[in-house]
Amino acid sequence: MRDRARLTIDLDAVVANWRMLVDRAPRSEVAAVVKADAYGLGAARVVPALARAGCRTFFVAQTGEAVAVRAAAPEARVLVLHGIAAPDVREAVARRLVPVLNEPGQVAVWRDLARRLERRLPVALHLDTGMNRLGLAAGTAIALDGLVPVLVMSHLVSAEIEDDPLNEAQRQRFERARAAWPSVPASLANSSGLFLGAPFQLDLCRPGYALYGGNPLPGRPNPMRAVVRLDAPVLQVTTVAVAGSVGYNATFAVRPGMRIATVPVGYADGWPRSASNKASVRIGGAPVPIAGRVSMDLITLDVSHLPESAVRPGTSVEMLGEALGIEALAEAAGTNGYEILTRLGRRYERRYRGGDL
Ligand SMILES: *Cc1c(COP(=O)(O)O)cnc(C)c1O
Numbered sequence: 233m234r235d236r237a238r239l240t241i242d243l244d245a246v247v248a249n250w251r252m253l254v255d256r257a258p259r260s261e262v263a264a265v266v267k268a269d270a271y272g273l274g275a276a277r278v279v280p281a282l283a284r285a286g287c288r289t290f291f292v293a294q295t296g297e298a299v300a301v302r303a304a305a306p307e308a309r310v311l312v313l314h315g316i317a318a319p320d321v322r323e324a325v326a327r328r329l330v331p332v333l334n335e336p337g338q339v340a341v342w343r344d345l346a347r348r349l350e351r352r353l354p355v356a357l358h359l360d361t362g363m364n365r366l367g368l369a370a371g372t373a374i375a376l377d378g379l380v381p382v383l384v385m386s387h388l389v390s391a392e393i394e395d396d397p398l399n400e401a402q403r404q405r406f407e408r409a410r411a412a413w414p415s416v417p418a419s420l421a422n423s424s425g426l427f428l429g430a431p432f433q434l435d436l437c438r439p440g441y442a443l444y445g446g447n448p449l450p451g452r453p454n455p456m457r458a459v460v461r462l463d464a465p466v467l468q469v470t471t472v473a474v475a476g477s478v479g480y481n482a483t484f485a486v487r488p489g490m491r492i493a494t495v496p497v498g499y500a501d502g503w504p505r506s507a508s509n510k511a512s513v514r515i516g517g518a519p520v521p522i523a524g525r526v527s528m529d530l531i532t533l534d535v536s537h538l539p540e541s542a543v544r545p546g547t548s549v550e551m552l553g554e555a556l557g558i559e560a561l562a563e564a565a566g567t568n569g570y571e572i573l574t575r576l577g578r579r580y581e582r583r584y585r586g587g588d589l
Contacts, residue, residue, distance in 0.1 A: 233546045237464035237497045239580035241273050243281040243587025245457040249443050250282055257426050257433040263289035265440030272574040273444055279304035281587035291438055295320045298329045311356055321345050332356040334366040346378030356383035361405040363389050370409035384410045384418050391424035392450050423448040446569045447559050462552035464495040466545055478532050479524030483509055490536040493543050497551055498529040501577030504565035511564035514550040516542055
């Protein structure tokens with residue numbers, strides 16, 4: 233009998249999602265954002281699958297992440313969103329990594345490097361159009377001697393809220409600022425931004441979340457294919473003998489005759505503790521509510537409404553999948569699907585499906 237939860241990652245679905253985005257943005261290059269180990273799903277598997285499908289450009293957040301992506305896609309263009317700091321620049325050039333320059337000091341480091349190497353170095357420029365987080369002040373002059381801008385980009389504050397006026401305001405600010413580099417390809421859209429339509433798609437789109445099955449259109453039907461599925465075996469079924477409670481701090485009351493199934497998934501596996509007594513998982517398609525506190529390694533489920541024969545040690549519980557998506561769990565937990573994905577635990581047995589030609 234299995235005693236560990238199994239995370240299945242459907243690489244064919246990742247590729248299908250990328251192709252769908254390519255169809256939706258026919259005049260743009262569609263890159264893939266694979267930071268945080270491809271949102272927790274494993275860049276070493278996701279990147280080669282996307283590269284084989286024709287994806288040419290990958291974004292990571294940090295230089296350390298770029299090394300794995302470069303190894304997984306030797307021909308691809310790899311851009312580092314946080315820039316690349318002085319101690320790492322020589323190795324980065326050797327690996328053909330492209331820094332996204334966010335701040336004047338980063339520009340200066342790369343200008344100096346170009347001078348010392350007597351080479352013209354490709355860089356991307358990130359212009360801040362309203363996030364006030366990272367990026368060069370839009371509209372200020374930037375000396376790029378020795379540097380060749382290959383992308384001018386900015387990032388949307390509220391792309392997933394279609395009618396937020398900030399979207400159009402940022403788009404216009406970006407159009408004005410990028411006019412300083414009229415022949416350099418431009419990029420503004422993340423997953424949700426791509427769905428704002430052609431004016432936001434520009435030359436290159438940078439989706440991450442939608443590739444992994446996240447809904448780029450919150451509140452509307454998810455156009456993307458589900459990528460992750462989490463199944464856990466029931467470890468034990470307890471029939472309650474005397475009235476009492478389940479789990480830490482007695483937050484779920486039980487009567488004699490109720491049945492509680494316990495599964496080996498907990499907050500140490502990234503299952504949010506804030507979903508205690510909130511989310512419902514599935515057994516044989518039937519909703520099964522979480523009963524009591526999510527603990528570090530275990531979750532308890534109220535299975536009283538199911539026939540005894542339907543829930544036994546070893547019975548498979550769908551903890552995430554088509555029926556309970558990452559958004560539904562996120563909503564129950566008071567977070568977003570990005571956090572659910574990037575926290576998916578390291579103790580799961582991981583299985584990859586598809587991804588081959
Ligand atoms: C993470 C990130 C993306 C991808 O955003 P999604 O919402 O996951 O599609 C794109 N651009 C930048 C600058 C990012 O930091």
